[in-house]
Amino acid sequence: MEPIIKVRNLYKNFGDLEVLKGINLDIAEREVLCIIGPSGSGKSTLLRCLNMLEEITSGEVIVDGNDLTDPRVDINKVRTETGMVFQHFNLFPHMTIIENIMLAPVKVRGLSEGKARQQALELLKKVGLSDKAEVYPDNISGGQKQRVAIARALAMSPKVMLFDEPTSALDPELVGEVLEVMKDLAKEGMTMVVVTHEMGFAREVADRVIFMDEGVIIEEGTPEQIFKNPQNTRTKEFLWKVL
Amino acid sequence: MNYFITHMSAVFPFLVKGAVYTVIITAMSVFFGTVIGLFLGLGRLSKKKFFSIPSSIYVDSIRGTPLLVQILIIYFGIPNLYNMITGDRFTMNVFVAAVLACSINSGAYVAEIFRAGIQSIDKGQMEAARSLGMTHRQAMRYIILPQAFRRIIPPLGNEFIVLLKDTSLLSVIGMEELLMQGQLYISRTYASFPVLLEVALIYLMMTWSISRWVDYMEYKLGVKR
Ligand SMILES: Nc1ncnc2c1ncn2[C@@H]1O[C@H](COP(=O)(O)OP(=O)(O)O)[C@@H](O)[C@H]1O
Ligand SMILES: [Mg+2]
Numbered sequence: 001m002e003p004i005i006k007v008r009n010l011y012k013n014f015g016d017l018e019v020l021k022g023i024n025l026d027i028a029e030r031e032v033l034c035i036i037g038p039s040g041s042g043k044s045t046l047l048r049c050l051n052m053l054e055e056i057t058s059g060e061v062i063v064d065g066n067d068l069t070d071p072r073v074d075i076n077k078v079r080t081e082t083g084m085v086f087q088h089f090n091l092f093p094h095m096t097i098i099e100n101i102m103l104a105p106v107k108v109r110g111l112s113e114g115k116a117r118q119q120a121l122e123l124l125k126k127v128g129l130s131d132k133a134e135v136y137p138d139n140i141s142g143g144q145k146q147r148v149a150i151a152r153a154l155a156m157s158p159k160v161m162l163f164d165e166p167t168s169a170l171d172p173e174l175v176g177e178v179l180e181v182m183k184d185l186a187k188e189g190m191t192m193v194v195v196t197h198e199m200g201f202a203r204e205v206a207d208r209v210i211f212m213d214e215g216v217i218i219e220e221g222t223p224e225q226i227f228k229n230p231q232n233t234r235t236k237e238f239l240w241k242v243l
Numbered sequence: 244m245n246y247f248i249t250h251m252s253a254v255f256p257f258l259v260k261g262a263v264y265t266v267i268i269t270a271m272s273v274f275f276g277t278v279i280g281l282f283l284g285l286g287r288l289s290k291k292k293f294f295s296i297p298s299s300i301y302v303d304s305i306r307g308t309p310l311l312v313q314i315l316i317i318y319f320g321i322p323n324l325y326n327m328i329t330g331d332r333f334t335m336n337v338f339v340a341a342v343l344a345c346s347i348n349s350g351a352y353v354a355e356i357f358r359a360g361i362q363s364i365d366k367g368q369m370e371a372a373r374s375l376g377m378t379h380r381q382a383m384r385y386i387i388l389p390q391a392f393r394r395i396i397p398p399l400g401n402e403f404i405v406l407l408k409d410t411s412l413l414s415v416i417g418m419e420e421l422l423m424q425g426q427l428y429i430s431r432t433y434a435s436f437p438v439l440l441e442v443a444l445i446y447l448m449m450t451w452s453i454s455r456w457v458d459y460m461e462y463k464l465g466v467k468r
Contacts, residue, residue: 053373077376079373079374079376080375086370086371090365090367091371092368092371092372094390103385104375104377108375108376108381149371153374153375156375156376
């Protein structure tokens with residue numbers, strides 16, 4: 001089957017700084033891909049190139065058949081196919097939880113308020129936050145915020161979900177509830193790309209793990225291969241440090 | 244004491260009339276200044292040089308020159324320029340010149356307030372909005388500007404207070420606002436101290452009211468979340 005995301009020879013520079021140096025990657029539908037690697041290796045940048053939050057310097061990124069570098073492609077439309085969850089949640093603080101979730105379906109998809117509300121309530125139930133619908137983001141915990149952020153992204157019915165270290169900003173006791181929601185999503189067959197330092201999650205949920213360093217993919221394989229039997233010395237060193 | 248009371252009450256109706264002009268000019272200039280300021284502020288933040296460069300030139304030149312000079316240019320300078328170019332004469336209406344000068348001036352300061360307010364919103368807000376498929380314009384309208392407006396209220400209120408006080412400069416072109424009304428009375432009676440004191444007190448009352456109103460707005464918007 002045709003991969004839902006294809007990355008070909010992707011380069012990304014910030015001025016003189018070369019951050020991604022020729023990334024090639026295929027992501028299949030229903031696949032859960034975890035990206036690991038030291039800080040500064042370009043993981044976030046790669047993820048952000050997948051929905052054009054970063055401009056691509058050269059190469060190709062094809063999402064669901066749309067070449068993102070093609071100026072004729074409506075980037076706003078393609079972005080609705082890829083939900084993104086950020087390390088710092090980025091909830092809209094001036095809106096209640098349910099308004100956060102309803103906004104894009106109403107304004108972007110043109111859904112009626114009633115339909116959007118109903119859908120938002122279902123999503124809140126799914127992430128276990130039905131009682132927080134009318135609360136403002138400042139009044140819930142980090143774990144709850146991240147679950148809302150996931151619900152907000154899901155409200156656009158994306159084909160792929162991108163997660164950029166979704167639990168890194170959380171107190172340790174709140175990490176579990178977010179990972180649970182993500183595991184449920186994976187079980188439902190959502191295609192997921194997850195940048196994470198949660199090796200337990202990667203081991204348990206990922207179909208494939210990629211180890212990145214200094215802007216290149218050093219090694220990739222099943223969690224089994226990467227965690228039990230890494231081939232590259234840099235992978236070994238990294239895992240030795242974090243495990 | 245009697246002298247005081249006599250003059251303060253005699254001048255009062257004139258000052259009220261002047262104060263009404265002061266308020267009207269301030270209110271209109273605040274309105275136009277905010278509209279100009281919003282566009283200039285967005286213009287300065289634009290990636291397109293076509294918008295950002297003219298906006299910057301406007302803001303820098305207005306903020307870099309005295310309001311008094313701007314008032315004089317608009318009231319005396321522009322008719323002179325018109326005369327130079329076309330050979331015809333026209334006299335600027337004082338009220339129009341007053342509102343024009345104050346609007347143009349406050350637009351530049353409001354632009355900076357908007358720019359700072361918008362820039363103070365975390366980058367992640369725009370990214371989250373865009374990642375949901377919103378256009379830049381939608382993200383501005385629903386996410387960035389509503390948050391920026393809250394932060395802008397105190398400096399904006401402050402700018403309105405400054406503007407209200409600065410309308411006193413309009414007396415140089417004969418606009419019969421609060422200070423001018425006082426001066427007209429003084430020129431007839433020489434009762435400068437009681438009249439100027441009363442003028443000052445009326446300014447104080449007006450600025451005090453604005454600042455209470457700003458506090459109230461801040462409170463109202465602050466407790467909502
Ligand atoms: N907007 C930016 N401007 C300049 N440099 C950036 C920008 N974003 C990231 N970088 C740099 O790119 C490199 C990779 O960053 P990032 O993708 O965030 O790494 P990771 O997510 O793996 O920690 C880092 O050296 C970082 O400083
Ligand atoms: Mg990162």
